Amino acid sequence: xxxxxxxxxxxxxxxxxxxxxxxxxxxxxxxxxxxxxxxxxxxxxxxxxxxxxxxxxxxxxxxxxxxxxxxxxxxxxxxxxxxxxxxxxxxxxxx
Amino acid sequence: xxxxxxxxxxxxxxxxxxxxxxxxxxxxxxxxxxxxxxxxxxxxxxxxxxxxxxxxxxxxxxxxxxxxxxxxxxxxxxxxxxxxxxxxxxxxxxxxxxxxxxxxxxxxxxxxxxxxxxxxxxxxxxxxxxxxxxxxxxxxxxxxxxxxxxxxxxxxxxxxxxxxxxxxxxxxxxxxxxxxxxxxxxxxxxxxxxxxxxxxxxxxxxxxxxxxxxxxxxxxxxxxxxxxxxxxxxxxxxxxxxxxxxxxxxxxxxxxxxxxxxxxxxxxxxxxxxxxxxxxxxxxxxxxxx
Numbered sequence: 001x002x003x004x005x006x007x008x009x010x011x012x013x014x015x016x017x018x019x020x021x022x023x024x025x026x027x028x029x030x031x032x033x034x035x036x037x038x039x040x041x042x043x044x045x046x047x048x049x050x051x052x053x054x055x056x057x058x059x060x061x062x063x064x065x066x067x068x069x070x071x072x073x074x075x076x077x078x079x080x081x082x083x084x085x086x087x088x089x090x091x092x093x094x095x
Numbered sequence: 096x097x098x099x100x101x102x103x104x105x106x107x108x109x110x111x112x113x114x115x116x117x118x119x120x121x122x123x124x125x126x127x128x129x130x131x132x133x134x135x136x137x138x139x140x141x142x143x144x145x146x147x148x149x150x151x152x153x154x155x156x157x158x159x160x161x162x163x164x165x166x167x168x169x170x171x172x173x174x175x176x177x178x179x180x181x182x183x184x185x186x187x188x189x190x191x192x193x194x195x196x197x198x199x200x201x202x203x204x205x206x207x208x209x210x211x212x213x214x215x216x217x218x219x220x221x222x223x224x225x226x227x228x229x230x231x232x233x234x235x236x237x238x239x240x241x242x243x244x245x246x247x248x249x250x251x252x253x254x255x256x257x258x259x260x261x262x263x264x265x266x267x268x269x270x271x272x273x274x275x276x277x278x279x280x281x282x283x284x285x286x287x288x289x290x291x292x293x294x295x296x297x298x299x300x301x302x303x304x305x306x307x308x309x310x311x312x313x314x315x316x317x318x319x320x321x322x323x324x325x326x327x328x329x330x331x332x333x334x335x336x337x338x339x340x341x342x343x344x345x346x347x348x349x350x351x352x353x354x355x356x357x358x359x360x361x362x363x364x365x366x367x368x369x370x371x372x373x374x375x376x377x378x379x380x381x382x383x384x385x
Contacts (some may be wrong), residue, residue, distance in 0.1 A: 009276075011275060011276045011278065012276065014272065014275075014295075015269075015272035015273065015275075015276065018268070018272075018294045018295070019294060019295075020129065020294070020295060020296055020297045020313060020314060021127070021128065021129070021275065021297055022128070022297040022298075022312060022313075022314060023314055026314070
């Protein structure tokens with residue numbers, strides 16, 4: 001979906017997916033909390049634009065920080081880069 | 096437009112019979128929500144519903160429907176906004192659809208014949224047949240069409256889908272979802288068909304021997320609870336506060352547990368609404384703490 005696109009209403013989504021309205025409401029609340037969408041009472045929910053870029057940068061920063069930690073731990077157990085790459089590949093295939 | 100926050104507010108509802116009592120039932124259905132009402136046969140579901148509707152006299156407690164207190168009975172204007180579907184179609188069997196439309200039009204100020212026939216055609220109900228020649232499923236669809244053809248804001252269903260085939264129940268579920276597209280519409284439904292309740296309900300309430308044993312958000316409940324199957328030895332080390340019901344078999348223990356309180360490494364399976372009822376009732380627990 002693109003920035004500004006309207007999301008289906010919570011009730012319509014619940015109906016189509018055969019789930020409860022509370023579930024869709026909660027899902028939309030989480031998306032809004034994470035900045036992916038904005039909800040306006042009476043109008044509906046819409047995809048946020050610029051926030052997506054900010055969030056992506058946030059995530060990249062966190063990934064880098066994790067990577068630094070992983071490298072330090074790896075060095076302590078004598079793991080090489082190739083070992084780490086192999087381990088990561090396992091998680092990608094099992095995801 | 097109704098600005099009440101709750102479609103249904105019940106406090107301390109009590110009704111005494113010689114062999115059975117409804118004991119201080121408290122429950123709240125927020126506007127725009129769907130609540131499933133679950134319990135064994137004879138647990139008090141129909142008694143509760145009839146007490147809400149004023150069809151039987153209460154011995155205690157208060158009932159507010161769509162924000163209005165009903166201690167003096169339900170005013171006609173409020174009756175227009177309540178759609179009731181019971182497990183038996185109560186319409187006279189010698190009538191046909193046109194007759195029913197005529198009677199309902201006279202009974203309800205907000206009756207909409209167009210809406211009635213729209214639902215009737217959608218269900219392929221035969222206009223030439225008399226009610227007595229309808230199958231059980233068709234009678235149910237007709238009852239529901241009636242409940243939807245006036246200005247219903249609260250749908251109250253008492254085992255309305257029991258005995259219906261899965262295809263019909265699927266169609267009816269569609270209808271209920273359509274009904275709640277309007278956030279001023281709410282549904283209170285008692286049912287044994289917990290697979291339907293697992294889909295549409297926002298809240299579930301369990302009743303057992305006239306007492307409320309649980310009233311919670313359905314999603315939270317089903318995520319929080321699970322079934323643990325293990326040996327007696329392993330079970331002895333489980334935190335008793337985590338256990339809400341237990342069954343001992345020849346090969347070990349099966350227990351309804353709170354997932355979070357179970358040590359990692361033990362497998363906790365999914366608990367369905369049926370499972371939850373069975374374990375709670377078999378252990379005769381009075382309350383599940385949230």
